[in-house]
Amino acid sequence: MNERDNSITTRDLCLWYGKFQALINVTINIRHGLITSLIGPSGCGKTTLLRCFNRINERYGYVTTTGEIKLLNKNIYDPDVSLIELRKSVGMVFQRPNPLPISVYENVVFGLRIHSDRKPARSELDDAVEKALTEVGLWNDLRDRLDTKATNLQLEQQQKLCIARLLPLKPEIILMDEPCSALDVEATRAIEELMLSLKGRYSIVIVTHNMAQARRASDECIFMLLGEIIEHARTADLFLNPKNPKTAEYIEGRYG
Amino acid sequence: MNSTPSSPATSPAPFVSNPRVRRKLRQERIAQAVFATMVVLMLLPLLGILVYLVVRGAPLISWEFLTTNPSKGMTAGGIWSALLGTVWLVVVSLAFSAPIGVLAAVYLNEYAKDNWFTRVVNLAVVNLAGVPSIVHALFGLGAFVLFFGMGRSILAASLTLAVMTMPVVITATREALGAVPMSFREACWNVGATRWQTIRRIVLPNAVSGILTGVILEISRKAGETVPIMFTGAVFFRAIPEGDLFAYRLTDQCMALSMHLYTVTTQVTGAPAALPFAVATVLILAIILINATSIAIRAWLRSHRKW
Numbered sequence: 174m175n176e177r178d179n180s181i182t183t184r185d186l187c188l189w190y191g192k193f194q195a196l197i198n199v200t201i202n203i204r205h206g207l208i209t210s211l212i213g214p215s216g217c218g219k220t221t222l223l224r225c226f227n228r229i230n231e232r233y234g235y236v237t238t239t240g241e242i243k244l245l246n247k248n249i250y251d252p253d254v255s256l257i258e259l260r261k262s263v264g265m266v267f268q269r270p271n272p273l274p275i276s277v278y279e280n281v282v283f284g285l286r287i288h289s290d291r292k293p294a295r296s297e298l299d300d301a302v303e304k305a306l307t308e309v310g311l312w313n314d315l316r317d318r319l320d321t322k323a324t325n326l327q328l329e330q331q332q333k334l335c336i337a338r339l340l341p342l343k344p345e346i347i348l349m350d351e352p353c354s355a356l357d358v359e360a361t362r363a364i365e366e367l368m369l370s371l372k373g374r375y376s377i378v379i380v381t382h383n384m385a386q387a388r389r390a391s392d393e394c395i396f397m398l399l400g401e402i403i404e405h406a407r408t409a410d411l412f413l414n415p416k417n418p419k420t421a422e423y424i425e426g427r428y429g
Numbered sequence: 430m431n432s433t434p435s436s437p438a439t440s441p442a443p444f445v446s447n448p449r450v451r452r453k454l455r456q457e458r459i460a461q462a463v464f465a466t467m468v469v470l471m472l473l474p475l476l477g478i479l480v481y482l483v484v485r486g487a488p489l490i491s492w493e494f495l496t497t498n499p500s501k502g503m504t505a506g507g508i509w510s511a512l513l514g515t516v517w518l519v520v521v522s523l524a525f526s527a528p529i530g531v532l533a534a535v536y537l538n539e540y541a542k543d544n545w546f547t548r549v550v551n552l553a554v555v556n557l558a559g560v561p562s563i564v565h566a567l568f569g570l571g572a573f574v575l576f577f578g579m580g581r582s583i584l585a586a587s588l589t590l591a592v593m594t595m596p597v598v599i600t601a602t603r604e605a606l607g608a609v610p611m612s613f614r615e616a617c618w619n620v621g622a623t624r625w626q627t628i629r630r631i632v633l634p635n636a637v638s639g640i641l642t643g644v645i646l647e648i649s650r651k652a653g654e655t656v657p658i659m660f661t662g663a664v665f666f667r668a669i670p671e672g673d674l675f676a677y678r679l680t681d682q683c684m685a686l687s688m689h690l691y692t693v694t695t696q697v698t699g700a701p702a703a704l705p706f707a708v709a710t711v712l713i714l715a716i717i718l719i720n721a722t723s724i725a726i727r728a729w730l731r732s733h734r735k736w
């Protein structure tokens with residue numbers, strides 16, 4: 174495997190919340206342009222790991238991290254790394270859709286506005302909105318309602334909007350933390366299709382409790398248990414021939 | 430109807446009231462009555478005060494009463510210089526305490542890490558709110574009037590009021606900021622917004638109604654205080670040009686409604702009996718007016734917000 178194929182690599186990553194160790198010697202290589210799913214029982218550290226990749230964990234004063242995290246072969250703990258630029262390139266989608274309490278339009282261009290020094294031209298913003306909303310499949314539904322408050326949309330639309338909000342910034346990596354757990358079956362399908370259509374251009378890491386979803390939507394799969402990586406393989410292999418007995422137990426539904 | 434199936438003769442008809450249920454209902458009615466009585470007991474004195482004041486004071490209140498200086502040893506004339514003095518004290522003091530209080534609260538809520546320093550500051554704010562006004566008065570006298578050499582003046586009195594009512598704004602602002610869901614902030618940070626961008630674009634617009642409420646509450650606190658201004662800048666009597674809103678200077682001493690009420694009640698003989706009531710009525714109506722504005726603004730802003 175070529176070095177350049179990796180979009181996220183960690184070496185001996187450990188993380189403590191105060192005295193509690195939530196991640197233990199995590200070493201992974203997440204490949205570029207693929208969808209990688211992260212599965213494991215509740216509390217095993219999936220969210221924690223995901224939040225390491227954009228260094229959002231540091232918001233809490235009592236978090237300590239050791240080890241190395243490289244995104245696109247750049248160590249994100251290097252002193253010259255700017256958190257602002259990092260988070261611009263690493264988008265995050267949350268379990269509960271969290272559109273900002275402003276209009277649909279403003280939600281999509283929020284990133285552009287905060288990252289440009291001059292006031293962006295109206296036409297530039299209009300284009301970005303159309304492009305991003307088209308990409309997530311919301312344009313036809315919302316083109317006449319761009320002024321509605323985003324928090325009034327249906328949950329599915331809100332979640333798609335949260336994805337659309339990342340696109341104008343041209344992120345390299347999109348992190349999704351159980352993006353479908355607040356959605357119904359139809360909406361879940363829609364989000365999965367969206368992920369598949371975004372694949373290739375973006376590296377996507379998705380945390381999910383839904384085995385079927387992991388199987389359907391991801392190329393590679395990582396199984397975690399109690400803060401450790403147990404197995405990382407192509408999704409088909411992991412589900413058909415798990416190497417580790419613990420993985421087998423989990424996907425057969427014995428715990429979690 | 431004819432085809433109604435007959436129920437077994439032994440079991441009682443379903444859903445029918447019985448003595449046990451009736452006893453519960455009786456308890457329920459008694460409980461409700463007790464609570465309602467307490468509401469009446471609480472409201473009576475409040476309404477009583479208000480009605481009594483207005484009825485006794487109303488005959489004296491007129492446009493002229495509001496716009497003429499007291500005269501004849503304060504037994505005649507109006508309350509112009511006191512009214513304007515209160516307005517000046519409130520506005521000047523607000524000019525200090527509102528920006529400082531709001532911005533400090535933003536720092537404490539949005540930037541400060543949760544460490545011993547922040548905790549000490551929070552403790553200080555809470556305790557500052559509980560310090561009796563006479564202590565603030567002495568502090569104002571020592572610090573502003575004497576140490577900083579402002580003399581007894583509107584400036585010194587306003588600053589004393591500002592220090593005294595700062596905790597009100599800080600607390601209200603922090604509550605308003607705290608009510609903005611954390612997920613909004615996270616959403617902003619996750620697209621690389623700085624804290625300031627997050628505050629300006631999302632947090633403040635959604636907290637503004639709560640902040641305004643705090644500021645307005647503070648106004649009514651300031652308008653009603655007597656002791657702190659008595660020590661630091663309010664005088665018993667002072668005549669100023671009538672009808673001129675800028676009749677005072679910052680370095681002047683001034684009259685104030687709260688202090689004037691104290692004066693005409695306890696220090697002046699031969700004033701009409703209605704005079705203290707009229708002054709009190711004006712003071713209370715002003716405060717009610719300010720609070721009503723606050724409620725209206727809040728209701729209006731709330732109706733324009735949804736998440």
Ligand SMILES: Nc1ncnc2c1ncn2[C@@H]1O[C@H](COP(=O)(O)OP(=O)(O)OP(=O)(O)O)[C@@H](O)[C@H]1O
Binds near residue numbers: 195214216217219221
């Ligand atoms: N902010 C925090 N402070 C302290 N401990 C935390 C914090 N967040 C998570 N933890 C702990 O770290 C461990 C891992 O939590 P994490 O949220 O990463 O698990 P998860 O795999 O995402 O679980 P879930 O599937 O329920 O979302 C848990 O034991 C949790 O209690």
Ligand SMILES: [Mg+2]
Binds near residue numbers: 219220221350
């Ligand atoms: Mg989680």
